[in-house]
Amino acid sequence: MAGMLGIGVSGLLAYQRSLQTVSHNVANANTEGYTRQRVELGTNIPEFAGGGYLGTGVSVRSVERVYDDFLVGRVQSYSSGTSHAQSFAEQVSRIDELLADPDVGLSPAMEGFFSELQSVANDPSSIAARQSFMSQAEILVDRYAYNNQRLEDLRSQNNKQVQAAVTEINGLATSIAALNRDISLAPGNSPPNDLLDRRDVLLQQLSEKVSISTVEQENGAMNVFIGKGLSLVRNFESNEVQLSRNEFDIRQFEASIDFGAGSVNEITDQISGGELGALFDFRDQVLNGTQNALGALAVGFADSFNAQHNLGQDLNGALGTDFFSVPGLEVRNSRANTGTATIAATLTDSSQLDGDEYQLSFSGGGYTLTNTSDGSTETFGGLPQTTSHGFSLDISAGALNNGDSFLIRPGRRGAQDLALSITAPDEVAAAAPVRTAIDALNNTGNATITPGVVNDTSNLPLGADIVMQYDGTDMNVISGPAPWNGVSFAYSDGATVTALAGLEFTISGTPAAGDEFRIENNTNGVGDNRNALLMSDLQNQSLMSNGTASYTDYYGGVVADIGVVANQAQLTQSAQEGLLEQAKNSRDALSGVNLDEEAANLLKFQQAYQAASQVIVASNNMFQSLLSALRG
Missing domain, CATH: 2.60.40 (Immunoglobulin-like)
Structure with a gap:
């Protein structure tokens, strides 16, 4: 009877825990990141009773999550990919909309410029036609500046988003490290399921910010790595992602991990996936190139138009002068330079300009010019030197030390600094001299x-x-x-x-x-339009991309390239969202709470609980009968 009572009590306790677990599942059916739990029951050690072994009841071995590492890992991976795709597509779409906008894009302004120039060619002595042309020239200059400013606004927004993402990454890493401690120190033999769920939620949120890999330790702590195996969380400690200014451009952030004791690893090039990876990819692969290409077009357009305008004669009989102020080519010194040299880049052939950037390095008395986009190099023994990229290089001041480097951005300031050099209508050199x-x-x-x-x-x-x-x-x-x-x-x-x-x-x-x-x-050649016709014909000539593209072709190529990237980004986003949805469905099919199933379990365990209580009642009745017999 004592054994029967013990068995009944063990069943009562076991099914009480089972009912409690089912109730917990139902209560958290809509809790983000909650994983369905189940009670693992096991038979107690049997007792030998002469003729054989008799059972001693049931006990709760543990309360486990219905969990699959592979499925959860897929969700984290696809979360990172989806977040990257969504953020990248959103950023690229803004540039795509800007460049293709018929109201603020360059194409309408360029068309208006050459249309008004043709009006001057049709009536070169007309001050009204010349004034209208000058007004359209101002509109074109303003349009270049407006588009460049919009790109600068995107750069500023990108910086703010990078800062916010890094702040969130560091906060999540700190929270994961704290949960590692709580999980590792949790008492009892059963895993702290709800703490594990909370950590999984944080890991998924972290994967949405940056691509991660994880390794679980024997003590239950989860080590988290980003980049090429760089530790973000190790046991109970987290390392901080820091932002520093680019060595050439203080407006551009670079990411690094501080391991303490002066050990800092730059990780910008290693970051992939997640929102932070998308922000860096957009900046480095799209924004910089677009702004450089827009500026290269401004420089190429101004330089070639000036060349023809200078061959003309204005309404006063004077030779033509520069119509536009051609922007200078940007050169930035590395803040790590130990020498005092300043490098000057001078335009030599505007048709060779593109949207690329170049790094000039000095070592052992020689120079290496590297295209940062494709890695191609050009070497030379001294300066000045004319490159094959449309500019020459020379030392304008100071002296170089080994290891000094410089970043050349031929087109970066083009759209920003483009300006008119003449302002009076009679200075338009429409005639031939x-x-x-x-x-x-x-x-x-x-x-x-x-x-x-x-x-x-x-x-x-x-x-x-x-x-x-x-x-x-x-x-x-x-x-x-x-x-x-x-x-x-x-x-x-x-x-x-x-x-x-x-x-x-x-x-x-x-x-x-x-x-x-x-x-x-050409004295008194006020009715001569020969140079105006030649200037107007510039729009049909291949003066960009090494003589293979017109102004319109070049700009159209920039717009088309962005359009292709934007379209591909949208397709990638749709694909990643589909993969993430499938991964979540697979995980939830295993780990999610099914209320119908829990209702059935509730009924099943309730019946088992009632049956166990009846065992106790029967045991008590038998015991009372025995006592009555002994008293009689």
Whole structure:
């Protein structure tokens, strides 16, 4: 009877714990991160009773989570990927919308600029047309500045988000380390399930900020690593992720882990996944390149337009000057430099500019120029040096020490610093500075000469007219200033003449011996539109990307590249969200609380509890019967 009573009591206690666990499951059915628990029951050690072993009841071995490391690991991994994809897609979409916006994008402003320039070409003497063109030029400059400022706003926002993400990472790491201590020191043989759930929630939240890997220790603590195995949490201690300023640009954050005792590891390049990885990827792979490319277009456009404008003549008869102020090329010294040198980068060929950045390193008396985008290098023994990237390098001041380095960003300030150099409508050089003529009174042949094109104004305006005379075979300059006086060239009907330095023209037809042709200053050429037409035609020429793209093509390529990245980011986001949903469903199918199942368990354990109580009642009845028999 005593054994029967003990068995009944053991059952009563076991099913009481089971009912308590089921109730706990039901109560936490909607608690974030809660893992369904179940009581693990086991038979007690049997007793030998002569003829055999008799059972002694049941006991609660432990209360376990219904848990699968693999499924939880998948959720953490896909959480990191989804958070990265969502954040990256959101950031890229902002640039995509900016560049493609018909109201604030560059394309409409560029089209308006060349449209108004064509109006000047149609009526070069019109002050109203010139004023309208200058107004559109100001709009274009402002549009470059506006787009650049929007990108700077995104950079500022990116920095704030990086700071916020790092703060959250450090807070989560501290909380995980504290939970490690609580879990490790928890009394009893059963795991502290609710503490483990809380830690899993924190680990998932951490994985949404940055990609992590975990290793569980024998004491129950969870070590957490980021990057290439760098410890963020070890047992009961956490290391802090810190932000420092980039060695070249104080506006740009870099991440590192402080292990104490002066041991700091930079981890920016190692961070992947999660919101922080997305923020760094967006900055380094999209934002920097877009801003550089936009600036490179501004520099290339201003430089090539100036080159043609300088070959013209304004409404006052003066030679054309720079229409735009061409932005300088940015060079930043490393804060780790020990030398005093300052490096200057000078534009040499704007068609070679792109959105890349270059790091110049000095070592052993030599220089290495590395493209930070693709890793390609160019080496040279000294400065000054003209590179193959559209700029030259030279030491403008100071001296170099071994290990000194510099970051060259040819296009970074282009859109920001672009400005107009002229402001008056009459300064627009729409005319050509020279014109041609034939001696109509004395020429007996039928040859004609085109108005001419100017390629170099260094010897203009002309000190005297250039007079060419045909001798039956050759054209000879019989009078005129240096360097043209005395020049002779064979006549070829319809061929472009390039023998007169800086000037091009075509003589067609059959001249007679003694016929003369004249090149003279374009005095009072207010109705001349030749240079305006040449400037207008710049929009159709391939002046960017090493002579393979027009302004529109180049900008369209930047917009298209961003569009491709944005579209791919959206596809990646959708795919990652689908994978995360599947992983959560798989985890929840195993670990989630099913209220129907818990209701069935509640009924089952309630019946078992009642049955165990009846065993106790029966045992008591038998005991009372025995006592009555003994008293009788």
